[in-house]
Amino acid sequence: MIIQAGFDFQILARPLIVQEEKLYPRLVVIGLDAEMQLESIRIVTESFEGSLNPFQDAILEDLDLEGSKYFAIAHAGIWAEDDYFDEQPILAEAKLLSEAAASEGILMIGHFGIDETGYMSAGPHSYFDLYATEDDLPDTMTHWVHSRFGQCG
Secondary structure, three states: OEOOEHHHHHHHHHHHHEEOOEEOOOEEEEEEOOOOEEEEEEEEEOOOOOOOHHHHHHHHHHHHHHOOOEEEEEEEOOOOOOOOHHHOHHHHHHHHHHHHHHHOOOEEEEEEEEEOOEEEEOOOOOEHHHOOOOOOOOOOHHHHHHOHHHOOO
């Protein structure tokens, strides 16, 4: 499975966090290889209380063991949408996680807060090819051109 957009992460993580309209306090990490192919989905904790700090080392160790190049996190709970990003503790912690991962050569390309009504994204949620980034994400849209699934008839 090739991950083409941020909302793909939300689709993968949502069933692990919201089941039968009930929110479970989970933190999920999704790892991708260098070609943006799904490598792993893991529930890091079943008791997420709104802080990433206690789980940063576990997240980084797991991604390194799997050989991931890119990753996203998703967790129960959304942040206030009218506050500034730098005033949100969860977003500040996610920035620190992203920086720690980048120092190990792993790029965080998604952060989602999920609840019963929807989700919030602190990163790209559309197709990655639409974003101009310095991260040199692979051109995922071209995979479909060469795929037998990308052709009709």
